[in-house]
Amino acid sequence: MTRGFVHSPSPTRVVFGAGTVAQAAEEVRRLGGSRVLLLARPRHGEKVAAALGDLVVARFDGARMHTPVEVTAQALDVLTSAAADCVVAVGGGSATGLAKALAARTGVPQVILPTTYSGSEVTPILGETENGQKTTRRSPDVLPETVIYDVDLTLDLPVPTTVTSSINAMAHAVEALYAPEANPVVDAIAVQAIRGITHSLPLIVADPSDVDARAELLESAWLAGSCLASVSMGLHHKLCHQLGGQFDLPHAETHTVMLPQVMAYKEKESPEALAKVAEALDVPDAAAAVFDLVTELGGPTSLRELGLPESSLDGIEPASVLHAAWAGTRPDGAPTLSALTAQVLASFDN
Ligand code: NAD
Numbered sequence: 001m002t003r004g005f006v007h008s009p010s011p012t013r014v015v016f017g018a019g020t021v022a023q024a025a026e027e028v029r030r031l032g033g034s035r036v037l038l039l040a041r042p043r044h045g046e047k048v049a050a051a052l053g054d055l056v057v058a059r060f061d062g063a064r065m066h067t068p069v070e071v072t073a074q075a076l077d078v079l080t081s082a083a084a085d086c087v088v089a090v091g092g093g094s095a096t097g098l099a100k101a102l103a104a105r106t107g108v109p110q111v112i113l114p115t116t117y118s119g120s121e122v123t124p125i126l127g128e129t130e131n132g133q134k135t136t137r138r139s140p141d142v143l144p145e146t147v148i149y150d151v152d153l154t155l156d157l158p159v160p161t162t163v164t165s166s167i168n169a170m171a172h173a174v175e176a177l178y179a180p181e182a183n184p185v186v187d188a189i190a191v192q193a194i195r196g197i198t199h200s201l202p203l204i205v206a207d208p209s210d211v212d213a214r215a216e217l218l219e220s221a222w223l224a225g226s227c228l229a230s231v232s233m234g235l236h237h238k239l240c241h242q243l244g245g246q247f248d249l250p251h252a253e254t255h256t257v258m259l260p261q262v263m264a265y266k267e268k269e270s271p272e273a274l275a276k277v278a279e280a281l282d283v284p285d286a287a288a289a290v291f292d293l294v295t296e297l298g299g300p301t302s303l304r305e306l307g308l309p310e311s312s313l314d315g316i317e318p319a320s321v322l323h324a325a326w327a328g329t330r331p332d333g334a335p336t337l338s339a340l341t342a343q344v345l346a347s348f349d350n
Contacts, residue, residue, distance in 0.1 A: 005183035010229055012122055013146045014222065018211065020150040021113060024051040024088065027146045031109040033086025037079050039063055039098055040090040044115055044153055048090045058082035060098075063089075065251055066129040066244055067097035075102060086111065090153065092165070093118030093251065100126045100142040110144040115154055117165040117217060118252070119172050119225020121147045125233075127241055134245025136233070143229075149222060151215045159208055162217075163299040164252035166201050169221040170194060170290070171236055171259045172228035178266055178273035179231035187276065190227045194280040196220030198293065205297050235318075236262040242316065249306055256299045257306065257325050260291035264331035265321045287331040302328025 013030075015023055028036055035057045038049060042061065049056055060075045075098055079087070089099035090113040097120060099110045104126060112121040124143040127136045157165070173190040176182060197220045203213035233241075239262065240254045264287035267274045277286040294301055303326040304310070313322045324331065 003183075005181065007183050007185055007230070010122060010143070010226065012144055014122070014149065015146070016149040016219065016222070018151045018215070020148050021047055021051050021153065024048055024111065024113070024148060025053060025055055027111050027148060028052065028055055028086050028088065031086055031111070031145055033109060033111075035083060035085045037075075037082060037084035037087050037102075037108075038090075039075070039087060039095050041095075043156075044090045044113070047153070048088060048113060052088065055086075056088075057084055063091060063095045063098040065094045066134055066248070067094070067101050067127060069101075069128055069130045072098060072101040072105070072128070076105060079106065079108065084108065089113070090115060092116035093120040096120040096144070097126065097128075099144065101128060103144075104137070104139070104142050107141065109146075111146045111148065112144045113148045113150060113153060114218075114221075116157060116161065116252070117154075117169040117221035117224075119169050119221055119228055122222060122225040123229040125228070127245075129245050132246055132248075134241050136241060147222075149218055151211060151218055154214050154218055155209055155211070157208075159205055160298065161252065162204055162208070163201065163294070163297045164250075164256045166197050166217060166221070167256040167259055167290070167294060167299065168252040169224040170197050171240075171255045172224040173197075174259065174263060174273075174277055174286075175234040175236050176227035176231045177276050178270035179234055181231045182273075183230075186227055186230050189223045191276060191280045193220045193223035193227065194277060196223065198281055201293075201297065235266065239316075239321070243303075243308075247308055247312060249303075249308065253300050253306055254303075256294055257301060257303055257328070258321075260287045260294070260301075260331045261321045261325040261329075263287035263290060264324075265318060285332050291330050302326060304328065 036055045038056050038059045060078045087099045088111045089095040114121050126142045173193040176190045200213040200216040283289040310326050
């Protein structure tokens with residue numbers, strides 16, 4: 001059957017490399033900015049502040065996960081009273097989310113320097129939380145004008161966050177493969193992102209300062225974010241947003257637990273898409289392989305270990321996925337190696 005599609009490439013300018021933080025001032029000026037509000041925690045903020053010099057007129061370091069509207073209101077006050085005409089954010093998806101929330105309210109241009117693999121910097125999506133409810137909007141108004149990827153900013157990202165943030169990135173690529181808006185460009189980018197993540201991540205867990213692997217992972221995270229930018233959110237992202245907003249669960253960790261379970265569920269509906277993931281991973285069962293990868297790399301596999309009581313899940317569908325995610329069951333139901341060993345040993349007892 002002929003697959004019809006519309007493809008609209010992103011206008012975001014992307015600068016990628018090592019030491020590219022040095023180009024921050026030039027990129028701000030390119031956007032016509034001369035008064036910068038810098039959104040950053042102290043550690044990376046100093047590096048970027050030094051690169052921006054006297055362009056910086058104000059700083060705000062209160063960005064929080066899931067972009068609570070009360071934090072945005074505080075940052076908006078700082079932006080307005082400093083008469084800033086450009087926002088520069090350095091950090092993970094939380095800092096980026098705050099920059100986007102300011103752009104949504106004022107139209108201020110954004111330059112983002114990512115330090116995690118969330119991919120938010122290349123999407124026109126903003127999720128905001130108010131009274132425990134996360135609402136998501138998609139608008140070109142929140143898409144950052146410029147992204148500066150500097151691999152040096154990612155070298156100190158702790159291994160546990162590196163693992164969960166990478167699986168968050170992988171989720172963007174996996175969901176793109178079964179999205180109704182998928183097209184050949186998105187498919188190719190998604191497969192490349194999945195390959196790059198699975199190749200580089202174990203190398204980084206073995207040696208967190210491996211610059212080449214960090215660069216491959218950062219590049220893959222950009223590709224994965226680009227996938228999410230081109231398609232609508234699927235079941236996995238919707239569930240993670242609901243759980244994150246309602247129970248204030250950590251974003252990347254929630255993605256890490258949910259992804260293999262949703263992949264197993266989607267296998268029945270979209271076998272061709274899951275077959276592409278399996279091919280990219282070079283395994284027969286993609287969902288089980290992602291579960292095993294997370295286990296091997298020490299990531300979380302259950303909502304239970306994120307501290308969520310099972311009763312919180314009542315009424316959220318699909319219940320089978322959520323309860324498997326709560327318990328951390330290996331998705332294909334096949335016994336894991338250790339369970340298998342236990343069974344064999346038990347059979348000797350009989
Ligand atoms: P985050 O930005 O909260 O960062 C996680 C933790 O890592 C924080 O404590 C942060 O200070 C720390 N950190 C970040 N970079 C570091 C570094 N290089 N070294 C040491 N510590 C570092 O988490 P995240 O997972 O990057 O982003 C989550 C947020 O982004 C959520 O609000 C989520 O909704 C949003 N998000 C949005 C999109 C989108 O397209 N709109 C996509 C993905 C995530």
